[in-house]
Amino acid sequence: MSSSQDSQQKNIGNKQLNLGRLIAIIVGSTIGSGIFSLSGDFAAKGASQGAVLIAWAICGVGMISLSLSFQELALRKPELTGGIYTYAEKGFGGYVGFNSAWGYWVSALLCNVSYATLLFAAIGYFFPVFGEGNNLISIVCASAFIWFINYLCLRGTKEAATVNIVVTFSKILPIFIFILAVIFVRAFDFGIFKQNFWGDGSMPVIEQIKATMVTTVWSFIGIEGAVAISGRAKKSSDIGKATVGGFLGIFIIYVLISVLSMGIMPRAELAELGNPSLAFIFEKAVGTWGAVLINLGVIISLVGATLGWTIIASEMPYVLGVNGKFDKVFAKENKKNAPANALFLTNGVIEMFLIITFFNASTYQIFYALSTSMILVPYLLSALYLLKICITGEAFEKSKSKNHAGVTIVALIATIYAVWLIYAGGMDYLLITSVLYAPGTIVYYRNRKKRNQIPFENNYEKVICGILVILAVISLVLIGKGTIKPF
Template identity: 40%
Template sequence: MSQPTDAKFALPTLTAMVVGSMVGAGIFSLPQTFGRVTGGLGALAAWAIAGGGMLMLALVFQTLARRRPELDAGVYAYAKAGFGEYPGFLSALGYWTVGCLGNVSYWVLIKSTLGALFPIFGDGNTVTAVAVSSLGVWIVHFLILRGVRQAAFINTVVTVAKIIPILIFLVFVGFGFQADIFAVNFYGGPGLEAEGLFAQVRGTMLVTVFVFVGIEGASVYSRYARRRADVGLATLLGFLGVLCLLVLVTMLSYGVMLRPDLAELRNPSMAGVLRAVVGPWGAVFVSVGLIVSVLGAYLSWSLLAAEVLFSAAKMESMPAFLSAENRNKVPFAALWLTNILVQCFLILTLFAEQAFLLALKLTSSMILLPYLLTAAYALKLAWTGESYEAGARERRGDLVRAALATLYAAGLIYAGGLTFLLLSLVIYAPGTALFVITRREQGRQVFTPAELMLFAVIAAGAVLAVYGLATGRIVV
């Protein structure tokens, strides 16, 4: 039975999905995470690179939504169409894992925020914090089971609610901005004298990726879009709005506190910045805003993660049981598997020294493969002319944008470093079991020769990572 028209998402709802997915934990930690590694100049350079690269990626999603409208599963569908079954599966697996890891980071930050008032929560990775977070996971789980469109409506309301505290923060910090403090912070100041600009900018790259994860939210939900043209427009509008917020929060903070003091702030560090301007109530205000924001982002990512598994199963690249829906048209099997993995990751945070930072960087590392394959697919289409009419004028522009987006994604893998690349392979290698199950379900050969070589490389990297963890060369 086809869905009624009123069940479809209009442009404002799709845009809210993008904004709701991107504005979560990351923006509230920007003053401290940037203050640890760079000054104002490095921050400007980082946002220029990240903004330009992510703009190219947003335009890639817009182009693909227009050129290949039948591919309505977003990131995963593009990777499969461009590079085959196993790379497509890896993109789906990586993107799904990003949703799970991102959700873990949200719970850790909520409990770290509460830890300022209730020491029993610590930095978000105590036994009590994990127990309370687990309860929250399953409450949201059963909310979503009541209906994906109902949950999406709640997300739209929460998205509006969580933007308001950020805007109020910007107003007060803007009035408290001091040019002399900003001048001292501009080149980094004490503690960063030996660090060059390149090293400072590189240190921010995984952070900038983390705060932009979710830019593809409308693309993943394109099967619910009322008009296909709205998918690309929602992606672009959401990106531009969030970029403005991210840059303002970062740069205004450099005009309130010295960089070493920003680096020492407890997360959510926006709370410490506002406290410096207006007093203790500012920290409470930001903390409440963070909890609302993060719960909204958590809802978005629970929806997105389950949708990726469901869509991949419908396209026969994940086990068939993941395509099951309940009477409310919610992919319940995919949702159960998603939250089981979230629960496992939450338990693992008990053994991490800096749980939030680990989840942030690993989330950023895992998203790079799906982004790279999506950009490379757009590059492939523009290069070969597939889906373009002969002599189409837009082809050259699409080629340039896709090339820049591909270069940006590849550069991020380098900037992220070997450690987190190897840790991501620890997830990709065992996760391939789902691909094997799917192939055997269908009575098909598991790997082509090229796919087998790719899996061998992934497995070898995973073994190297496990060895590094066991010997202490890799520390989490």
């Protein structure tokens, strides 16, 4: 990356976000829908209690390593204020960096689509006309909601983040009430919890663990939110603090919810629950008011998560526009310092996916699985970049830190975890995501040609492009035959 680009990145955005607002964005975007459907999704995928606990242990080690990696990168490379995108570009070149940004952006779009679907499924508990959140009236109302969020974000990142603090507090309250109420009324039954602890033998434990990986990662998507909008942080040191602190608090809550739920209902019953499954679990524990409270919590939670993810998602085309990788029109800010055109582009694409949801009767789980698959490559590239600068010693050139070995181990664990996630996701999702990545190459190529730049800077970028195109073609053929179904 040129020095002029580095200079641009230092000045991206208006630095308005303090530590509290950064943490609220992380918690708001991370605790979205996953926590309210964890136990039902685990059970539906055949995961036993033992497999779920092992999965959380793997997730805990892997995600804390990724969180620490983001913290180290924020501390050692504070000039890279484009976050995930700039880490990949600085480490592996323009084409790889662009794909990282594209994947992260598409992941965020799909994330908000899944939120919109579950939001109206939760509202459907009170107003059955909304059904499972993917019928016509749900899509119309979801569209209105998405554009209302767009309006809030246009009023400025600081104002939107302040609203997010209030929403974050409001949605955490029902979760704590669930935990305390289940313990107080002694609804947790250890006999139920230990029943078929490793499953009934029909599915190997390793396969059970692999089946949980998408759900565990989905629950933590957003943990890097402070890194994604690092250009708007008042202090670069707050980015790492917000990321790691947010992770630890959220992880404890997730494990508690999972364990308590598996002691209230047997796995077979959990597997049959609708969305959000936590509402039905709490209803069994304390009665109807429990389901009402959780569904209200889901609604509040998804409003906050959608707001947080809209802030994060719109930052990608904005940063790419500032750095000349997208059209300059997306680098435009309004009088409130909000990335106006990037917001309209982001929510316009979300609108397109909402229409697809209606015509394909797609569910919340389908979109969150795709969103998770899209973000795995950006996660892997960030971990690899930290590992690279540890090996070369670049990470310690201007640092007084002597913990070279410790940081290298963290980067290595994060890299292995990201590779494991891609493997656990399976070939179908790898092929489907290649189709979603492919349009990014067209955008990248056209923009480079428009600026009279060589499309690919070296041979390995050409090889990566070739592999991506081949995978996308194979995927389209299999989709055409009905062998794999993306929606």
